[in-house]
Amino acid sequence: MNAAAPARREPLAGYVPAAVGLLSAIAVFCVLEGLIRAGVISEYIMPPPSHVLAAFGRVITEEHIVRRFFLTIGECLTTGVMITVFGVAGGVLLHRYKLLQQAVETWVAALAAAPVVLAYPLFMVIFGRNAWTIIMIGFVAALPPVILKTVEGLAGTRKVLVNVGRSFNLSPSQQFWKIMLPAALPTIFTGVRLGLIFALINVVGVEFLINYGGLGQLINDLAERYDLPGTYAAICFVILVSVVFFMSLEKAERWLRPVN
Amino acid sequence: MDNPILVADKLGVRFETAEGPVTAVDDVSFSVRQGEFLSIIGPSGCGKSTVFNVIGGLLGQHEGTVKVAGERIDGPHKSIGMVFQEESTFPWRNVTDNVAFPLELTGMAKQKRIERARHFIKMVGLDGFEKRFPGELSGGMRQRVSLARTLASEPKILLMDEPFAALDEQTRLLLGDKVLQIQQQLKQTTLLITHNITEAVQMSDRILVMTYRPGRVKRIVEIDLPRPRTSDIVGSEAFGRYVAQIWSDLREEASRGMKDEEAHMLHEAQP
Numbered sequence: 038m039n040a041a042a043p044a045r046r047e048p049l050a051g052y053v054p055a056a057v058g059l060l061s062a063i064a065v066f067c068v069l070e071g072l073i074r075a076g077v078i079s080e081y082i083m084p085p086p087s088h089v090l091a092a093f094g095r096v097i098t099e100e101h102i103v104r105r106f107f108l109t110i111g112e113c114l115t116t117g118v119m120i121t122v123f124g125v126a127g128g129v130l131l132h133r134y135k136l137l138q139q140a141v142e143t144w145v146a147a148l149a150a151a152p153v154v155l156a157y158p159l160f161m162v163i164f165g166r167n168a169w170t171i172i173m174i175g176f177v178a179a180l181p182p183v184i185l186k187t188v189e190g191l192a193g194t195r196k197v198l199v200n201v202g203r204s205f206n207l208s209p210s211q212q213f214w215k216i217m218l219p220a221a222l223p224t225i226f227t228g229v230r231l232g233l234i235f236a237l238i239n240v241v242g243v244e245f246l247i248n249y250g251g252l253g254q255l256i257n258d259l260a261e262r263y264d265l266p267g268t269y270a271a272i273c274f275v276i277l278v279s280v281v282f283f284m285s286l287e288k289a290e291r292w293l294r295p296v297n
Numbered sequence: 298m299d300n301p302i303l304v305a306d307k308l309g310v311r312f313e314t315a316e317g318p319v320t321a322v323d324d325v326s327f328s329v330r331q332g333e334f335l336s337i338i339g340p341s342g343c344g345k346s347t348v349f350n351v352i353g354g355l356l357g358q359h360e361g362t363v364k365v366a367g368e369r370i371d372g373p374h375k376s377i378g379m380v381f382q383e384e385s386t387f388p389w390r391n392v393t394d395n396v397a398f399p400l401e402l403t404g405m406a407k408q409k410r411i412e413r414a415r416h417f418i419k420m421v422g423l424d425g426f427e428k429r430f431p432g433e434l435s436g437g438m439r440q441r442v443s444l445a446r447t448l449a450s451e452p453k454i455l456l457m458d459e460p461f462a463a464l465d466e467q468t469r470l471l472l473g474d475k476v477l478q479i480q481q482q483l484k485q486t487t488l489l490i491t492h493n494i495t496e497a498v499q500m501s502d503r504i505l506v507m508t509y510r511p512g513r514v515k516r517i518v519e520i521d522l523p524r525p526r527t528s529d530i531v532g533s534e535a536f537g538r539y540v541a542q543i544w545s546d547l548r549e550e551a552s553r554g555m556k557d558e559e560a561h562m563l564h565e566a567q568p
Contacts, residue, residue, distance in 0.1 A: 197383040204379040205399055219389045294389045
């Protein structure tokens with residue numbers, strides 16, 4: 038009667054997708070290099086990837102990239118923690134109080150589409166020209182997907198799992214912590230992922246706009262100096278911030294929900 | 298019946314629908330002895346699962362009373378363990394943690410609850426799969442995890458709602474053997490909701506046959522087959538007689554159900 042369990046994957050098989058992804062990126066860079074050198078794409082619009090690669094050393098040594106990188110990553114991390122804490126709490130409240138959900142869900146969804154970044158002068162008046170302006174704009178812009186996905190995840194908990202909890206006579210608090218929240222976690226993580234994308238775009242965008250430290254300001258500086266290879270190299274560091282966040286998030290999800 | 302462990306008295310359930318009130322269950326009374334295996338059988342839509350939900354305390358609004366060992370119950374009760382028709386394991390917990398779930402709720406120490414959980418995992422024949430997650434198991438194995446989890450709460454009455462409905466016939470028969478073996482080992486009072494006559498006859502001491510809507514008790518059939526039983530019994534002559542007898546009771550109800558469903562579909566299709 039014991040059905041055979043699926044065979045465990047070879048440890049090396051786990052690296053194949055990453056290797057394919059890396060090779061695909063290298064292939065894209067090679068194609069771009071060829072197109073730029075052949076004059077199909079103007080070198081004044083996009084520098085060849087080899088020039089961008091060569092600019093890395095200069096950007097790292099001359100532009101205080103490590104300090105800027107950690108400033109941007111710190112702002113994103115603070116925003117990420119805030120959207121997770123307040124977004125999940127907001128989603129739980131909306132799920133718990135249906136009237137509140139009916140009253141504000143549309144507004145929250147509308148906020149997700151609002152160009153909050155354009156309100157940066159208002160935030161500067163409230164918080165001053167410092168990291169909190171950047172964090173708060175990122176927070177407001179990135180909060181809606183976390184709230185909406187938390188509501189969706191909790192509402193989508195399979196009824197039979199709720200009934201299992203009821204059959205074991207769980208208190209409402211146990212029902213939430215032991216069944217509803219773990220069941221909703223994959224959807225909540227989708228919301229946090231979306232939120233982090235919004236947060237990163239807004240954090241770097243506002244750094245760029247208000248010229249306050251971080252990678253955004255560096256991109257602004259380099260672009261104004263018309264240092265295109267340096268600008269693209271700095272953009273690569275923004276992508277690195279994104280990679281660090283998404284890898285950490287994936288690890289956190291695996292830790293909280295080992296198998297989906 | 299002397300000192301029954303479970304008594305359902307005049308159960309009735311009415312639902313409000315768009316087409317008006319519907320009586321799903323009406324005047325259903327029965328009792329179950331300690332250690333007995335009772336099956337409730339009936340055509341689709343006869344209210345079997347509604348009875349399951351009433352006894353399990355999941356349906357608040359109903360008529361009549363449910364008593365366990367003389368105590369009236371009006372909601373989920375620790376004496377009643379439920380195994381559901383749908384897949385109900387927790388996908389975020391491995392087999393051991395799924396089975397240990399009710400023990401965790403009692404505050405039992407981790408090491409002790411793991412040991413207890415392993416005992417029940419072995420009982421359902423899943424030893425070796427303790428660290429696997431439900432997503433890595435077959436449908437039959439997942440249902441066994443659900444069964445082990447419910448057994449781990451050591452209920453006085455095990456309530457099962459078509460737990461093998463989604464499984465193929467061979468797995469269903471083999472799992473039936475496993476349930477019978479466990480039931481006989483633990484002398485577990487069991488109430489099985491099913492629409493499968495073979496399954497009901499294979500396992501039960503008595504079978505309660507329900508009518509099609511409203512669900513009422515049509516007949517209670519005593520199954521006088523020797524125990525311990527296995528799925529081998531399905532080939533016996535006596536087994537065949539019981540199946541034929543219950544089918545003759547059910548046939549009329551199932552036909553009514555089918556006609557009612559067809560009339561409903563025709564009514565819905567009208568412009």
